[in-house]
Amino acid sequence: MEYKEFCLQLIELVGGKENIQSVTNCMTRLRFKLNDRSIAKTDEIKELADVIDVVSNDVAYQVIIGTQVQDIRPEMNKILGLSGESKQTDSGEKEKFITMALRILSEAMGPILIPIMAAGLLAGILSLVSLTGLVSAESSTYLILDSIRQAVFFFLPVLIAISFARRLEVNEYLTVTIALTLMSDAINGAKGLDFLGLKLPETTYSNSFFPIILSIIFMKYVGKALEKVMPKALQYFFNPVLILIITLPVTLILFGPLGTYIGDGLNFVFEFIGNTFGSWSVVMLYAALQPFLITIGAGNFIIPIFMNSYATLGYDPVFTAAWIISDIAVCGAVVGYFFRSKDQKQKQLFGTTAFSAFMGVTEPAVYGVFVKYRRPYIAVMIGGGLGGLFAGLMKVVGYAPVGLFGLASFIGKDNYSNFYMMLIAVIIGFVGAGIAAFILGIPNDEEVEAKQAAPVEMDAEAVTKLLIKAPVKGKNVALSNVNDKAFSSSALGKGLGIEPEEDTIHAPVDGEVVSLFPTNHAIGIKTDYGVEILIHIGINTVELDGKYFETFVKQGDKVSVGDAILKADMAGIRGEGYDPVVITVITNTADYLDVLPSHDTSLSSEEDCLTVVV
Template sequence: MNYESLAKDIVALVGGEKNVKSLVHCATRLRFTLHDHAKANKMKLEHLNGVIAVKESGGQLQVVIGNMVPEVYQAIGKTSSILDDAKKSSASSSEEKKGNPFGRAIDVVASIFAPLLGVMAGAGILKGLLLIATNFNWLEQTDSTYVILFAASDALFYFLPVLLAVTTARKFEGNVFTAVTIAGALLYPSIIELTNAETSVGFFGIPVTLMTYSSTVIPIILSVIVMSKLEKLFNKFIHQSIKNFVTPLLLLVIMVPLTLIVFGPIGVNVGNAIADGLLAAFSFSPLIAGAILGASWQLLVIFGVHWGLVPVFINNVAVYGQDGIKPAATASVFAQTGAALGVFLKTKNKRLKALAGSSTITALFGITEPTVYGVTLPLKRPFIAGIIGGAVGGAIIGQAGTKAFASGAPGLLTLPIFYGPGGEGFFGLILGITTSFVISCVLTYILGFKDPVDEEEQAAETPQQTTTEAIADEEILSPLEGKVVPLSEVNDPAFASEAMGKGIAVDPSSGRVVAPVNGKITVAFQTKHAIGLVSDQGAEILIHVGLDTVQLDGKHFSSYIKQGDEVKVGDLLVEFDIAKIKEAGYQTVTPIIITNTGNYQNVEPVQVESVHEQDTLLSLVAFESNKA
């Protein structure tokens, strides 16, 4: 695969470099935060060779790539300036304001834990292998070999607050070194001695409830979030000549005691309470709880909500030395793997067979997003088969009382983390994941799915049905009055490259947008700067008033429409103040795009210098098969 070519195509289809506020990646996805989501062509993105799916969640446009995501991310860095530190820094403050509170919270958890997943899985596997070695008496815990390898496997978990301090500080733009110092104070030997001494501890007369902070999650995250906010506040008022050492001084003096007095006890108790609640559910009915988690885990992954349980898994291992919740999720992973294999065995479509085969292999090692987004979910029935298989496997695992004794993404290589003293529950895990795999595979094969090869054969037999019957020759009238500007001259690559479709632009002389066709409003943006509508003849039209004007958040715009409204030619849609928009630093040149350009033989712009409202602006030429 040519990663640089794919990177360039992705950047163009998300609206160009100027439309990207920031970009990060996790195990399988590029996570774009955009200035204007209307500029992204999700349909064309999904059809790029190398892109599995495109999703919007938590204010981000998420492009699912699969295992090659690091290579594509690096290629974007080589072929664009998107990854420049200055650009990422200036974007982050507005990024946090995007999306609903729940979506933002999930995004925060994902950003904090995603960078650690690789090493966490590796350390978890090593710890699981050591458990097996001691259970079979291959190694003794007193052997120096065991001591060295155990230190390698356990160091990440013991010093987890330090690592989380780094990722949290990066997410909230705090000083990483100050954050690490605060985390180090929680693990400092003299603090540990005070904790073990069982004597009353105070700070200037304020009682301090000391806890054990090694391997904890919530206390340091809370602490660093507050530290980052205080740091920005202090830097506003402290003179530049001394803030580099005065700000860290104040943060250490305030945050270390505050964490020990407030955030530490709160974080530990909240984490324990959540864990206790989930463990209680499994204690009440491990079979039902396991079935629910086995069935729903991949649904949680689709919406990114699974990140909310990651701290719970880690907390359980840290506090109790084991976790009884995570094993059931493993059934869901192997269930979707089995469903993908079922697709591989049944499909006659070469492209789908190749995709199903490769995603089956990656899913075996715990990376299920290519499988879900690229294979089972689009085909629907295989995904449902995976849910059924996951429920059965999860019930078996829950009833067997399987435990995880280390952290790591559920998969073939991480099976050792579920092997504890005496191997209790491990056989139940093997039985559960095998059952989920087989049931999902067999159900997929029996239930079947709409194989793309069937669609291709039907299209070959009835070519007149390959395009929408409603589409015909049509004239699109001008929604504005002003100077006509060729799309290639618009100062925005997403429009100029015709990545979103063919069309034309108008530099308006009047702040009015009227309906260019008889049709229906399909999108009425809250920011009022853009309108999507479909004509009665089938033309899909995007009117984008100005460039980057989404950042005005509706200021200087008045909208008279809502989604679903029926409109007639000349109906007033939006009014805007040209002078004030320009004063704010934005161009008002307005692209008018036919977003379903591919359904037409040609889109012909008018050859004039200026237009009035309702003058002919574009001529759409339909394919001959539609004209019949």
């Protein structure tokens, strides 16, 4: 009940229950798949007390909250009436296969990390306890507690079966039955097996990651096929057993070997990189660049890779060390800013985000500090890169996917050198990033704005900003001063208003007319780069029912910048008692880094009024 009001507000701001296709969560964020993202009020969501930021990309509409998301998600499910992982509806939009696969993989992997991280942290605690001599590694107490860690990694296919079954809407109990069958003594690692005379390859399913995923995907399609051919009266009795006896042999014959090849292929790739360039290069690059991946919501892509390493190799040679070093480098960068800043409000921001990063949750620092000031990205590239380089050269490996507080797990089986090298790498990352951030300094607000709006080179390969011309000549009006809450709150997107000094409205960009209100008082234009621009003439002028408005284009027309698209009798509108302010907003603001309005007091249709930072 503690988060009920927050959940109700959030559901309303993303467009209501009917706009939500699915909702899942990872460690720090709610991931929505929305039918129509354009109606989500991103700026208002960002203002909610528990929200750190919002990231909208091809994978999901992500509301970043923090670790309390684990408590918020059940309340969200209850309000939405969800019993499983998602609520699916037909949005009429076909999702790209790669996007769908990444989204499902990311959403299904999130819940599995909870027991894995718990097992990793437990391994670190046991290593410390054993190191101090309080409990012998040969004692029953140690063995009982260590059995938790062993069980999590041995029965990983079962955890995967549960999570993917919920995400793909397959019967959980049938998927777990398949997973347990694969891990039974009769099949797991058994030699000399055959099925109907067909020889089966020897496969250790407890140490494989992909066979069970492929098996669950296949099971979903088998279930759908049986529902079409089996009479409804018989489905309850026969479908489960048919699903099992069809899925198991196909898994043993096809998915077991295929999944093993995929896992071995990933290991080969990293072994090849290590032998060719040195594995240190991957550790260094990921430790340096992880904040960028978090910023764009792509941090989860490594999950199947490092989980495959743990399942097949028993350790992770790359990513566990890299992400811990990167996390502590983020902490170091914000600490550097804390000591550099003289402003108490800034110090409070830097102090709280540094503590959060130290605890392993870096999103508050990345979205609250890095995105605004930019220079901390460079600090982490320096500190995290140096720490990652050292860890890579020293061939540090992770024995459990843990954070900073599970550092003792790097001892593994009495591998103290591995632990000491990791400790040094962490110190290098923290100190290096802290010193770099302190030296780079904190840009003031004017410098931040100037940096965002600075002119840049543009070509067909890389577009970093898009310029929007003023649609009409007139006086610049800040959007917050427009007398319409829907616009002034930026709920419809960032932009500005213009007090018009002429009647003709010009196309501010090259693009296509995607919407034209019947009353001709508002028009929507979309550019080839996907920027969606709404030009709205006047406040409440829809009540004029088209009086004083004339259009020169129709929906679907292509327009070029400067073309006359509408005409409005501004004097007549004023005479009727309406404010004729011409409002221009970017309705898909959330898809871009920022939208910056011009600060010129007056504008002409030949001047830029908005800069969309890509």
